[in-house]
Amino acid sequence: MKSPWTLFVTSTSLLLSLSLLPSCSISVGQRTTIEQAHQGQYMSPTLGGKLFTSAWMQRSAEYKALCQQAYNIATERLLAATSDPRNKGKKWAIVTDIDETIVDNSANSVHQALKGKDYEQASWDHWCDLSEAVALSGAVEFFRLADSLGVSIYYISNRDEVNKPGTKRNLIALGFPQVDEEHFMFRDASRSSDKTARRSAVLRSHEILMLLGDNLGDFDHIFDVRDEEKRDESVKVFAKEFGRRFIVLPNPNYGAWEPAMNGGYPKLEEKDAKLRTLLRSHRE
Template sequence: MLHTKKLLTLGASSLLSLSLLSSCFISVGTRGSTVYQQERQVSHAMSPTLGGKLFSSAWIQRSAEYKALCQQAYNIATERLLAATSRPLAPGEKRWAIVTDIDETMVDNTANSVYQALRGEDYVQASWDKWCDQADAVALQGAVDFFRRADALGVDIYYISNRNELNRAGTMRNLRALGFPQIDDSHFMLKDKTSDKTARRNKVLETHNILMLLGDNLGDFDHFFDIHDEAVRDQGVMRFAEEFGRRFIVLPNPNYGTWEPAMNGGYIGLTEKDQKLVTKLRTQRK
């Protein structure tokens, strides 16, 4: 795996200064990629948002705690899977299905987050498309074993992702290489016109009973959580409290999600995002 060295320090400007020094390692690409190779020494001011994403990426890539949380989620999912499949289906009963998100649910994309942060950029579609086509994301702890077991038990797996059709070939190549099962067009439901996954979930329900849903963003479970309102999303956690750890299996993702536009009042540029972040955190302390 290709790594880059860096040290994060707090500069006089109260922004994060970043230098590629010898303090720690964080992945910006894998398998000797030329797309994400960044070996020259860099020093520049960094926004609070991007500095935060570097730090959370380091936690995801380096901490045993993150791996343990992923394994915990997949252990719970395995218990639910074994319980549901312990009896044969009754005549006429729909087959079981598992619906899963892909990014930060099955695979780790922080290498792209780091690459973007080192360039002084937040999410950019063109960079994301290159990353997907590169097919270098790594599997989360416990993910491959869980989905292989579900496949062996005769459960259908539907990959409902907001990657778009341009990303299909690279995504399928990546997941096959990692050993995930049922990687074919009939089990892939990518984003078409909307990021709302309700219609795609309902399509699965036409022929299957959904045993569980896995995701890192609460919109992976119900459209209720797609709203850009923090208070309403918090209310939703209480509304669906009984589902978490049962039908809804949540994977940790501190890097991005609908919580960002909910906090910021929509999708905004990096400069405004930085300003809102600092303001909200200062207000929280009072």
């Protein structure tokens, strides 16, 4: 039996279509998931956006192609470095994020959206315990190749320590290598999202060949700011690293760009109001 986190595209399409109606009640299976009881009440743009981006991640060939493209580039960089005689004897490491970098968690976004809710810690922890995230196209093959070439893999994630058991079960079931305590570097009790110290710990014993992530903070702390202009300028600073030392995976569902755009993590209703004023629109 599929878990309630699984997205059925027919249900999502129905939900998106009926969201345009002035009043509707939408059921998935035997459970009513969204009710719009008052005339003129429409689905939240943020809610609808999460469903639409999740549908793209789960159903489009384009998303799979972009992920495969990122891992193809990573593979070229890996083979070039490990076959170069000048690098003989180097202790190489690859640093990778987990969420939306090697696995797809959009099912949890759908689960929350169908309840009319945004991210919640309890729901996220339960999702991690389920161990049902699926691997991104090209991810398992790339990391197994790196493992076969003697490269150390460090999973530097902002999942919490409590999420480790479920994460390990999930990654082992998917076939990822080096899934053990030594190579897992999760967020500590301080709950800081800054990964600098963890990357530095890897550098004490290895040379980092490349870093993979969906969020630019996975590469450098300079991107962990709530200022869109500074983040844009930092992209220019590191322009030559993208596709070389930094491999970026697509993630339209969430990321540091959201608090940079919104000035933090406002409530769903406030997000919707901001979207109406922040986005550019074609003028008649």
